[in-house]
Amino acid sequence: MFKVLSKERLAENVVSLLVEAPLIAGKAKPGQFVILRVDEEGERIPLTIVSVDDSGGAIRLIFQEVGRTTMKLGRLKVGGYISDMVGPLGKPTEVRNHGHVVIVGGGVGVAEAYPVAEAFKSAGNRVTAIIGARSKDLLILEDEMRRVCDSLYVCTDDGSKGRRGFVTEVLKELLEGDTPINLVYAIGPAIMMKIVADLTRPYGVHTMVSLNPIMVDGTGMCGACRVTVGGQTRFACVDGPEFDAHMVDFQELMARQRMYLDKEKRALEEYLRRESRIG
Structure with missing residues (x-):
């Protein structure tokens, strides 16, 4: 307990x-x-x-x-x-001094980006972070991220805090800028990570993502968290959760994430009905 x-x-x-x-x-x-x-x-x-x-x-x-x-x-x-x-x-983040590291966090993924940003900063990197949410009311850990980063960009879909738009738009501007980027690390919704990978690929910038597939036992036994990376099957729980973004099959990842949506919805509805009767 x-x-x-x-x-x-x-x-x-x-x-x-x-x-x-x-x-x-x-x-x-x-x-x-x-x-x-x-x-x-x-x-x-x-x-x-x-x-x-x-x-x-x-x-x-x-x-x-x-x-x-x-x-x-x-x-x-x-x-x-x-x-x-x-x-x-899971395997811990491989932390070393790359030079300039850009951390991209979307939604609750900012919570996962925070310890990684802190670790890269402690290793001597210049750390730029881009964090985003649908609105300012859903934005988390802004102050914590600001403390461990050299630069912080805040985005909201509706423009209620920081820049209006998506984190990937800011990343595109940084990639097109004059300051070299040695590593991009992204964590958030799978579609956001896919777009990050697509953006950085033409620039040849090494990009890592922390994947969030369905997971059950966490020791590589069940295979529920399998993902295809570089054409080979990998288990996010023991081989990851971090992988080279340019080698991840994001279409397969997103399809597997949707496999149990109906069952998850029914389970939630049953739980809420039961709680309402008890309450």
Whole structure:
């Protein structure tokens, strides 16, 4: 059992939990994740380890309430418990001094971009970040990102904060500019990462993405998270979650992400009906 030590709502349907997990916290590195079950009857879901608290005994998880499991997780109170959690999983981000690194984070993906940006900055890189959301009310971790980056661009679809438009539009301007870019790292919706890959390819800029396929066991046994990279099957849980963006089959990734949408929708509707009867 893993105790919830603190809880904060960062935006509409976006929750931050600090969870007591000393063994995981002691080994966690940027880019890694955990897989958890809220209760014994729950499904297993992956969540990125955003940070480790100063005491070294707890990890911070940030997620969006979009389905039954994340809804249940978001309704936990301080002092409540997560049934089980395993990690850190996945290969950590390969951090070194590249020179100029551009981090692109979309939506709740900004939570995953933050520890990576911090790590690249600590390694001596010049870090430029581009973060975005549909509106200012959905934007998260702006202050945290500003502290660990040399430059920060903020975008919103509706223009309510920062630049009006998409993060990829700013990236295109930077690629066309006079300042060389040595690495682009993107995390967010699959379609956003695909566009990033398409933008950087003609410029020959090395680009990494952190993939978010369906994942179950997290140890390479079930194959649910398989993705095609460079024409070969890879498992995001043990071979990733980070891959060369120019080698990822994004069409296959997005098709697999849509496989269970109907079942996920029904599960959420049943959960909300049950909760409304109880409430």
